[in-house]
Amino acid sequence: MSFTKKQRSERPTGRHPEMRGTPRGTRVFRQRRKKLGFSLFCALVVLALAGLGAASLSGSSTSTAEPVATVDAPVPAEAPEPVDEARAQEAEQEAEREAAKEREAAEEREAAEERREREEAQRAAAAAPEDPTTYLTVPRLGVYGHTVRNDSSEEALATGAIKVPQTGFPWEEGDTNTYIAGHRIGWPGTESDYQFYDLPLMQQGDEVLLEDSEGRAYNYRVTEIFAVSPSDTWVAEPIPGRDVVSLQTCTETPDDWWTIGPSLYGGGPESGRLVVRADRVS
Structure with a gap:
């Protein structure tokens, strides 16, 4: 009995390393190893599940960001706006420059034009003689250096040819119609005596010369011969693009240029006005 008690008192504890070789110690070791393996397995499962969750969250975030970048906030679609605005500003500036050029060109x-008008006025003023009297030469009529007064009175016409004051002078620039009238019969002892009697004999190409009081000559050639009524005053108006001298005398009627009758002497509305027009050649 004492031996048995001695064995119990000397029995080692379960934690003693010498018990690992005993059957009981082996069972305890195996149970602990199983528990440790199960714990490791659970830890691995937890880690795997955590990794899958993180991957799922990352994929969800990526899939959510894509529609925002391409649909909700389309940066590429808004990017051209500054370019379009710059182009619009450039086009506006170009239009302003073109308008400025047009205004400058118009000015x-x-x-x-103002300079040209001033120069023409200056030339006309410089060319105009102080005495507006001119002198007429028409070889076919036998008229040489006859005085032409700038006077439409009957007294002036009785002494010789006159230039209608409302018409132009040969020294003027531009469209000019120097309109000269003379009697067909006239008064003896004056230049008006038969001065324009042979005016119906004038032909195209005949020479007509005028000279101003300063001795400058103006040469013309006949281009038109026609008759009108006394009321046709348009014949004394300037002709666009032409510089002419017109010679006028009375006739019996617009169609009868030779009869010397009462209508010619009276100069009434039934009479005619024979007009010979010559264009300036030099």
Whole structure:
């Protein structure tokens, strides 16, 4: 009995390393190893599930961001707006530059026109003699250096040819119709005596010369011969693009240029006005 008690008192504890070789110690070791393996397995499962969750969250975030970048906030669609605005500003500036050029060109044209008008006025003023009297030569009529007065009175016409004051002078620039009238019969002892009697004999190409009081000559050639009524005053108006001298005398009627009758002497509405028009050649 004492031996048995001695064995119990000397029995080692379960944690003693010498018990690993005993059957009981082996069972305890195996149970602990199983528990440790199960714990490791659970830990691995937890880690795997955590990794899958993180991947799922990352994929969900990526899939959510894509529609926002391409649909909700389309940066490429809004990017051209600054370019379009810059182009619009450039086009507006170009239009302003073109408008400024047009205004400048218009101002230059206006200034050039004003200069031209001033120069013409200056030339006309410089060319105009103080005495407006001119002197007429028509070889076919036998008229040489006859005085032409700038006077439409009957007294002036009785002494010789006159220039209608409302018409132009040969020294003027532009469209000019120097309109000269003379009697067909006239008064003896004056230049008006039969001065324009042979005016119906004038032909195209005949020479007509005028000379001003300063001795400058103006040469013309006949281009038109026709008759009108006394009321046809348009014949004394300027002709666009032409510089002419017109010679006028009375006739019996617009169609009868030779009869010397009462209508010619009276100069009434039934009479005619024979007009010979010559264009300036030099």
